[in-house]
Structures are given as structure tokens and as C-alpha cells.
Amino acid sequence: MTSPRQIQDKLGKAAPPILRPVLRAYVLGYASAVAPRVLTLILQYGARWRKGRGLEREAQPQRDSFAASLRHVLCSGLDPQRFPAFCAALVGGTTLLDILIGRLINRLRTKLSAVARRRLSIWISSFIAGWLSLRLLQSKKTKAYAAETSANENDKQKPIQYAGRTLDLTLFAATRAVDVVIGELWSQRRQRRVAAGRWSWLDSFISNMADPSIFAASCALIMWAWFYAPSGLPQSYNKWISSAAAVDPRLIEALRRCRKGELRYxxxxxxxPLLQAMCEDYKWPLEWGDPARTVPFPCEMVHMGCGPSCEYHALSRFVRSFKWSMATYLPLNILARSKNLTGFRRALVSAARSSSFLATFITLFYYGVCLARTRAGPHLGNKHDVTTRQTIDAGVCVGCGCFMCGWSIFFEAASRRKDMALFVAPRALATLLPRRYPLEKQWRETLVFAFSTAVVFTCVRENRSRVRGVLGSVLGSVLET
Structure with missing residues (x-):
């Protein structure tokens, strides 16, 4: 099977050098947009086929439905207002405009050095390409960002379009731009201090802890949003976190009502009735679920059938989460790495490490809740005080779990921590912003994206290593002429 990289190489050899970045960007954008949807479709069809084996009458309709869905996915990627065209416009606009703007700047009588003129040309071309390419994505109208309203009840409703569909992409670019700027400033500071013999253990500690701290803080925001403001996260995020957490939704709803003040001890x-229904399912005393009689509801209810021990529950959570994670990570790693016995071993180690990370993430979240509710929180004040118990279950326990879970990043390899930190940071920022906002303010988002793109692309063209992680190598290879 031909890979996107091989397709890029073939197209690169056949196309003129000036058009190669455009073709690379389009192929890469198409593959990243379509491949996950095709894989999901195949898995869904395979699951339905296994359930319906032997039903000959349903076989042909299923095949027709699969073919139609596959055709729709493949063709939707060719839409000029979707991600592949955006990638081509961004990269192609940058490289083509750079030639024109560079010539224009060189003709002007300026006191700038050749290097400064070069950087200015790249920055301006990237800014313009970033602005226009994002506007291309924003021009597509979707039902999710539309509403109908009217001034009076008797008036005809008028459609209103909202902005925000490209917010995740903008925050991703902004996060990368900030990382580039701070990274460059820190690098210059390090060079000065090392040359002066003043580089200290504190400087090393800050360098080593920056990415884990970013990851932990970002995960805390994401988990807090998942618990108390799920509308601030994409639906796919909510669904995946809920699947990984494997928690009874009634328990989450009870803690949410505690925070809102609807459930008061x-x-x-x-x-x-909310928690008493849970008591019936798990064969617990009904009084456990009555906040008027039981203050607070026992931590055993948080354990959901694992017994009263918080430590045993944490251990069982780790084991179950590890198995669940290995079922996901191991097949992917085997497909990507296992070309021989050595590759299989590496795939196994990589899958085990990633599964340990995720299992520890889930375990720390749950044990953080137990730590605040039972093991430590009540002993910091009057453990028999109803107000204290209300405060703990109104947010302190969840906040403790959110704070602890992200430090599982230390189970991952140091080389992956920066990519993971920069992956979750824009998603954490998105929880602090509205998912939809008035269309007349969209120019602000476009400006942020264009400016951020200009910073990142200029850095890639001048110093690729400054753009950390996989993104730097990908952009560097795509922008090559």
C-alpha cells in the first residue's frame, strides 16, 4: 500500500519545484483528514458484519451502505472549503508570496541586512497566507454554528451565523507561536548564563519541569471542564474521556448538583432518588443515597463495587485501565513498528509505557477524589462539620483529582512529553473561551492565527529545530522546494 510520504515523493518528482510544497501540503492534509474517518468506518462496518454474520439478506445492503459511506468520506476531503485545501492554500500561499514579496523588498532601498530582508519576506507572506487560508475555512457554513432568532414572536425568524468553528486550529497555532518565542528567549538566556558560568540547578529544574507542568495544568483544565462544563469540550473529547473514565453518570451528576447547591447535605x-437508584443497582443500603440522612455519601459509592478501601479501588482502576489501554495501543504499535522481532519488542514496550501513563492518569484522578473526600481532606478541618463536607464534594475533591492526574506524564518518555504538552495546551485554552461567538468578532481570531502562523513559519524556514516536536520536522519537509 502506498503511503502519503511515497505519494508526496512521486508528485514532487513530477511537479515543478515551486509547486512541490503545495502538493505535499494537500496530500498530507487530505491523508490526515480522511484516513481517521476511513479507519473508523472500517471498524464500524466490521463490528456490524460480525454481529450480522449468516444473514444473507442483510449482506448486500450493508455492502452498499459501506460503499456509499466510503465514497462520501473520500469525496468530502476534496471540498475546497475543507482542511486539505486550507493546507495547500497556507503552504502554497507562503512559498509563492515569499518569492514576490522578497523581490519587492529587495528592490526597495532599505538599510536592512540580507538576513533581515529574508525574514521580513517570509513573515509577511506567511501572515497573508495564514489570513486568507483561515478565511477559506471560515467561509464554510455549518448548522452547528447557526441559529434562528427574531425581534418579536410574530416576526419571521432570521438565520444567524456564529463564529468559532476554527477556534481549535487558531489556539493550536497560537500555542506553537508562544512556544517558539519563549523557547528562543530561554535558549538565549541559557547561552548567556552558561558562558558566564551561572547556569544553576534551578535553571535545569525549570527546563526539565516546563513541559510536564504545562501538561499537568492543561489536563487539570480539561478534566475540570469535562466534569462541570462538558459543553466547553468537543463532543469527541467528552465521549473518549467518558469511555476511559468508566464512571457511573449518576455519580457525576450528584457531584455536579453538590456544586450547584441543588444537593445539600x-x-x-x-x-x-438519584443516588438511591445507584444503591439499588449495587445492593447498598438505600440510606447511603439520601443526603439528608447520610453526610457525606460513602466513598465506597465512588469505588462503584470495589469495596470500601480507597487504595484497593485505585489499584483495581490501574489494572482495568491498563488492560483497556493496551487493547488500544498495542495493535497500533504493532502495525507501526513490528517488522521483525526487535520491532515487536519495541512495539510492546511502547504500548506498555503509554498504557501505564493512561492507567496512572485515571488512577491518580480517582485517588485524588478519594484523598480529598476520605483520606486527607476531612482531617484538615472538622470532619463532622456538614459545611466542610459540602465544600469538599462541591468541587474540592474533583479539583484534587484534576490537579493530580496530569503528573502521570512522567511515565512517558522525555522525548514525547513536549509533544503531549503542546497537544493538550490549546485544548485546555479552548475550555476558557466560548465555543461560539458573534461573527463580527471573527477578525480577531483570524488576526491571531495569521500572526501566529507567521511566527512559526518564519522560524521553520530559518531555524527548524526551534519548532519543537513532530511539527517542526513535518513543516520543514513540507516547505522544502
Whole structure:
């Protein structure tokens, strides 16, 4: 099977040098946009086929449905207002405009050095290409960012279009631009201090802890949003986190009601049926689920059938999460690495490490909740005080779990921590911003994206190693003429 890289190489040899970045960007954008959807479609069809084996009458309709869905996925990637065309416009606009703008700057009588003129040309061309390419994506209208409203009830409703569909992409670019700028400033500071013999253990500690701290803080924001403001996360994120967490939704709803003040300990507020239904399913005393009689509801309910021990529950969570993660990571790593016995061993080690990371992430979150509810939190104050218990379950316990879970990043290899930190950081920032906002303010987002893109692309063209992680190597290879 021909890989996207091989397709890029073949197209590169056949196309003129000036058009090669455009073709590379389009092929890479098409592959990244379509391949995951095709894989999901194949897995879904395979699951339906296994369930319906032997039903000959359903076989042909299933094949027709699969073919139609596959055709739709493949053709949708060719839409000029989608991600592949955006990638081509961004990269192609940058490289083509760079030639024109570079010639124009060279003709002007300026006191800038040749290097400065070169950087200015790249920055301006990247800024213009970033602005226009994002506007191309933003021009596509979707139902998710539309609404109907009217001034009066009797008036005809008018459609209103909102902005925000490209917010994740903008935050990704902005995060990368900030990383480039801070990284360059820190590198210059390090060179000065090393030359002066003043580089200290504290400087080394900050360098080593920067990425883990970014990851932990970002995960804390994401998990807090998943718990209390799920609308601030993409639906796919909510679904995946819920699947990994494997928690009874009634328990989450109870803690949410505690935070809203709807469920109050020591008072009859009509909230008992929520957790009492859970008590019936798990064969617990019904009084456990009544906040007017039980303050607080036992931590055993958080363990969901693992018994009263918080430590045993944490251990069982790790084992279950590790198995769940290995079922996901191991096949992917085997497909990517296992060309021989050595490759299989590496795939196994990589899958085990990633599974340990995710299992520890989930375990630390749950144990953080237990730590605040049972093991430590109540002993910091009056553990028999209803107000203290209400405060803990109204947000302190979840906050403790959110704070702890991200430090599982230390189970991952140091080389991967920077990529993971820069992956979750824009998604964490998105939880602090509205998913939809008025269309007339969209120019601000476009400006941020264009400026950030100009910073990153200029750095890639001048100093590729400054753009950390996989992105730097990918952009460097794509922008080559």
C-alpha cells in the first residue's frame, strides 16, 4: 500500500519545484483528514458484519451502505472549503508570496541586512497566507454554528451565523507561536548564563519541569471542564474521556448538583432518588443515597463495587485501565513498528509505557477524589462539620483529582512529553473561551492565527529545530522546494 510520504515523493518528482510544497501540503492534509474517518468506518462496518454474520439478506445492503459511506468520506476531503485545501492554500500561499514579496523588498532601498530582508519576506507572506487560508475555512457554513432568532414572536425568524468553528486550529497555532518565542528567549538566556558560568540547578529544574507542568495544568483544565462544563469540550473529547473514565453518570451528576447547591447535605432537597437508584443497582443500603440522612455519601459509592478501601479501588482502576489501554495501543504499535522481532519488542514496550501513563492518569484522578473526600481532606478541618463536607464534594475533591492526574506524564518518555504538552495546551485554552461567538468578532481570531502562523513559519524556514516536536520536522519537509 502506498503511503502519503511515497505519494508526496512521486508528485514532487513530477511537479515543478515551486509547486512541490503545495502538493505535499494537500496530500498530507487530505491523508490526515480522511484516513481517521476511513479507519473508523472500517471498524464500524466490521463490528456490524460480525454481529450480522449468516444473514444473507442483510449482506448486500450493508455492502452498499459501506460503499456509499466510503465514497462520501473520500469525496468530502476534496471540498475546497475543507482542511486539505486550507493546507495547500497556507503552504502554497507562503512559498509563492515569499518569492514576490522578497523581490519587492529587495528592490526597495532599505538599510536592512540580507538576513533581515529574508525574514521580513517570509513573515509577511506567511501572515497573508495564514489570513486568507483561515478565511477559506471560515467561509464554510455549518448548522452547528447557526441559529434562528427574531425581534418579536410574530416576526419571521432570521438565520444567524456564529463564529468559532476554527477556534481549535487558531489556539493550536497560537500555542506553537508562544512556544517558539519563549523557547528562543530561554535558549538565549541559557547561552548567556552558561558562558558566564551561572547556569544553576534551578535553571535545569525549570527546563526539565516546563513541559510536564504545562501538561499537568492543561489536563487539570480539561478534566475540570469535562466534569462541570462538558459543553466547553468537543463532543469527541467528552465521549473518549467518558469511555476511559468508566464512571457511573449518576455519580457525576450528584457531584455536579453538590456544586450547584441543588444537593445539600443535612437538608431534604428531593435529590435522594438519584443516588438511591445507584444503591439499588449495587445492593447498598438505600440510606447511603439520601443526603439528608447520610453526610457525606460513602466513598465506597465512588469505588462503584470495589469495596470500601480507597487504595484497593485505585489499584483495581490501574489494572482495568491498563488492560483497556493496551487493547488500544498495542495493535497500533504493532502495525507501526513490528517488522521483525526487535520491532515487536519495541512495539510492546511502547504500548506498555503509554498504557501505564493512561492507567496512572485515571488512577491518580480517582485517588485524588478519594484523598480529598476520605483520606486527607476531612482531617484538615472538622470532619463532622456538614459545611466542610459540602465544600469538599462541591468541587474540592474533583479539583484534587484534576490537579493530580496530569503528573502521570512522567511515565512517558522525555522525548514525547513536549509533544503531549503542546497537544493538550490549546485544548485546555479552548475550555476558557466560548465555543461560539458573534461573527463580527471573527477578525480577531483570524488576526491571531495569521500572526501566529507567521511566527512559526518564519522560524521553520530559518531555524527548524526551534519548532519543537513532530511539527517542526513535518513543516520543514513540507516547505522544502
Amino acid at each position: 443535612g437538608e431534604e432537597t428531593g435529590q435522594a
